[in-house]
Amino acid sequence: MKVLIAGGAGFIGSTVASRLLDAGHTPVVIDNLVTGRREFCYGRIFHEGDVADAATVDHVLRHHPDIEAVVHCAALIVVPDSVSRPVDYYRANVAATLEFVDRLLAHGVRRLIFSSSASIYEPGPDLAVDEASPLRAGNPYAHTKLVVERMLADIAASSPLRVLSLRYFNPIGADPALRTGPQLPTPSHALGRLVHAHRTGVPFPLTGLDWPTRDGTGLRDYVHVWDLATAHLRALERFDRLFTADGPRHTAVNLGTGTGTTVLELVSAFNALVDDPVAVVEAPRRPGDSAGAYTRSRLAWDLLGWRAERDLAAGIADSLAWSRRRELLLPDHPADDLRQAERAQRASAR
Secondary structure (H helix, E strand, O other): HHHHEEOOHHHHHHHHHHHHOOOEEEEEEEOOOOOOHHHHOOOEEEEEEOOOOOHHHHHHHOOOOOOEEEEEEEOOOOHHHHOOHHHHHHHHHHHHHHHHHHHHHOOOOOOEEEEEHHHOOOOOOOOEEEEOOEEEOOOOOEEEEHHHHHHHHHHHHHHOOOEEEEEEEEEOOOHHHHHHOOOOOOOOOOOHHHHHHHOOOOOOEEEOOOOOOOOOHHHHHHHEEHHHHHHHHHHHHOOOOHHOOOOOOOEEEEEEEOOOOOOHHHHHHHOOOOOOOOOEEEEEOOOOOOOOOOOOOOOOHHHOOOOOOOOHHHHHHHHHHHHHHHHHHOOOOOOHHHHHHHHHHHHHOO
8 A cells, every 4th residue: 555644754754654664555755854854764755845835745646646545744743832833833733734635635535544632632630531532722732633633524524535533642662673763852752851861961850740640740641653653554454444434534543552651650660771860850830731641442442453562661762772873863963953943934934
């Protein structure tokens, strides 16, 4: 199967591409490289461009008329950044998706998997959620994901398009073969910041100690990115069986482990695997932060035949291995940040 992966030069998209390659499928990557890395596309079919650019998308789909499905991972994803730059996030995540889907429909694409987020939920007192839980996005990034889900559901209801929204919890780890992993030198997520603290010898900031959890730190459902990638493979293999002729044309599925881990518990698990434990320091909550959530759903197993297989320790170990590999694969240069900022500025101006 040939599959178009939008955002396939980023962390999750590139890992999905690797998983599809390993299973004998052909990924076609489109990415504007605002945050993605060209190095992740070596040896793969790659088209540089923005999903909001109709000419680029038309070119890709005309060049690959045998594309059978699309995985849409392209997005800006940093929560605190979305609080300070909401216009950029709505433009990149919502407006660009609308333009992208318009071209997909024009070229007869019928299968779309959307990378959504568990941040759209309003968790109950125990912080557990399933697909029927109330939706209440708590920051601009989450708002964009919720808006896109609803937009895609409306479009699917009035067109031949069928859409599966996969609601990720908290991806960690890297491709076990270390072909790809988190591409940013200083990630914003907790495990990435822990790895950075370990490498640099600085304390790890505990952003908030008054959350309604068992130890006061935020709680997350950490799911290995390779497990996430496998879920996409299973979804593509079973896609047509998920939708009946007279049923809904949009379905959402949680992708998590079903286990909630607090940030302090993450630190403890991390320090158990390294020779030099990371110290912690109290810090204020970050803009857009939340107490967190974990999934209690079996729907991924019932519909996709998928459940997470790798545990927290495996995710930490692969993250540490990737941090060493990243230095060789993705060397950072002083001009990198400037070039990335310039690309982001050009993209947001479209």
